[in-house]
Amino acid sequence: MELAQVNVEWQEGVAVARVTGEIDLSNAEDIFSRLALAVQKARFVLLDLSEIQFIASAGIHALFDLSKACADAGGHMSLVVQDGSPIHNVLLLTDVPRAIGVHHSIEAAVEADGRPPHFDGRPPYVS
Numbered sequence: 001m002e003l004a005q006v007n008v009e010w011q012e013g014v015a016v017a018r019v020t021g022e023i024d025l026s027n028a029e030d031i032f033s034r035l036a037l038a039v040q041k042a043r044f045v046l047l048d049l050s051e052i053q054f055i056a057s058a059g060i061h062a063l064f065d066l067s068k069a070c071a072d073a074g075g076h077m078s079l080v081v082q083d084g085s086p087i088h089n090v091l092l093l094t095d096v097p098r099a100i101g102v103h104h105s106i107e108a109a110v111e112a113d114g115r116p117p118h119f120d121g122r123p124p125y126v127s
Helices: 028-041 057-072 086-093 106-111
Strands: 005-011 014-023 044-055 076-080 101-103
Touching: 005 028, 014 028, 014 057, 028 044, 028 057, 044 057, 044 086, 044 106, 057 076, 076 106, 101 106
Parallel strands: 014 044, 044 076, 076 101
Antiparallel strands: 005 014
16 A cells, blocks of 8 residues: 655646545545645646545545635635546545536646536535
């Protein structure tokens, strides 16, 4: 089991964060903290999870926290995950695509501006 590694690159004002390895209780908070720095500098954060082999519930929780932090900062976040991958199935089971844009490639996410189809400026879990 290889714990997650994070690499953030900037592409035309978009923070593209590539995460590899596994996200679990032992590292989810650290991953969130590192990605939160990108949120402060970008209006649009693309989180590429296409090389993640495992994500625990702590990681799912961190995705929602990061999405909320993006919205609070006036931006938004999108995920890149391969269709049909184990991670994609976990995201579907936990209803992540309802709150966070999930796309099959970075290009598709950029074209959609990273937003879920229903995006109204606020994630649906914010009251």
